[in-house]
Amino acid sequence: MALVIALSAGLIFGLGLTVSRMIDPAKVLGFLNLGGSWDPSLSLVMASAVLVALPAFYWVERRGRDLGGRSVAVPRKWPLDARLIAGSALFGVGWGLVGFCPGPAMASLGLGSGRSLIFVVAMAVGMLAVDPLWPRLRRAASPEAGNRVG
Amino acid sequence: MENFTPGSALLGGALIGLAAALLMLGSGRIAGISGILGGLLARSTSDGAWRLAFLAGLIGMPALYNALGGGVAPITLDASTGLLIGGGLLVGVGTRLGGGCTSGHGVCGSARLSPRSMAATGVFLALGLLVASLVHGVAGG
Numbered sequence: 384m385a386l387v388i389a390l391s392a393g394l395i396f397g398l399g400l401t402v403s404r405m406i407d408p409a410k411v412l413g414f415l416n417l418g419g420s421w422d423p424s425l426s427l428v429m430a431s432a433v434l435v436a437l438p439a440f441y442w443v444e445r446r447g448r449d450l451g452g453r454s455v456a457v458p459r460k461w462p463l464d465a466r467l468i469a470g471s472a473l474f475g476v477g478w479g480l481v482g483f484c485p486g487p488a489m490a491s492l493g494l495g496s497g498r499s500l501i502f503v504v505a506m507a508v509g510m511l512a513v514d515p516l517w518p519r520l521r522r523a524a525s526p527e528a529g530n531r532v533g
Numbered sequence: 534m535e536n537f538t539p540g541s542a543l544l545g546g547a548l549i550g551l552a553a554a555l556l557m558l559g560s561g562r563i564a565g566i567s568g569i570l571g572g573l574l575a576r577s578t579s580d581g582a583w584r585l586a587f588l589a590g591l592i593g594m595p596a597l598y599n600a601l602g603g604g605v606a607p608i609t610l611d612a613s614t615g616l617l618i619g620g621g622l623l624v625g626v627g628t629r630l631g632g633g634c635t636s637g638h639g640v641c642g643s644a645r646l647s648p649r650s651m652a653a654t655g656v657f658l659a660l661g662l663l664v665a666s667l668v669h670g671v672a673g674g
Contacts, residue, residue: 393587485566488621
């Protein structure tokens, strides 16, 4: 059942990206680039998605369990740390350069876009690099913390 | 604003919100694409099956839509190969470090009224707008 739910959610998510045309980096850059003929569509996609998802998240979180009664573990809401801000900034730079974020990049593989595959492979390499590299970066940035650990 | 498509944007966004609600209601999970893919790549958990199922749906739908006569126009990916690789690396590192992307933080986190997600969304939107405007502003005319 969990797999049917995941597959259905993926299909509906992909349909949303296709219908809204967010699957196309040119459409996304039409929003991000304030210098061109500005296209506010992306902001409506986000607002609409948040409004539709909000009641479901509120209900499940307040209940602490999903519809099947299993307990739900959701990401923490605090604190705003350096890792969160630095990561989001790097992501924003990459997003602004190409116009792809992870969802549309993955979905566009379904249209047989070979150039999307280059982006997705690089993105996967970047994701894999973080887990081994981040602890070293943090130690280098604050030697005291490193000493305590070592 | 001749490219503005409010109707399809609202409809597509509602579908994305519906998908996120379905995954949360049905299995208590966050529909964040970077988290779903990153968790699969890290193989730190034994829950790879649902991640694969979600991604199969996400990738399969545009193909299915086309096969059923939906006629999805080809995407425009103007970036050079070097930029695709550089941008891909930045998006991969950034979303893994920041713990989410446009879907996980932007849609799901905002819907949870999470300060972490709203801060992350503000930061990547600001940087995305700044970099795209600087790099594509003139060329995009």
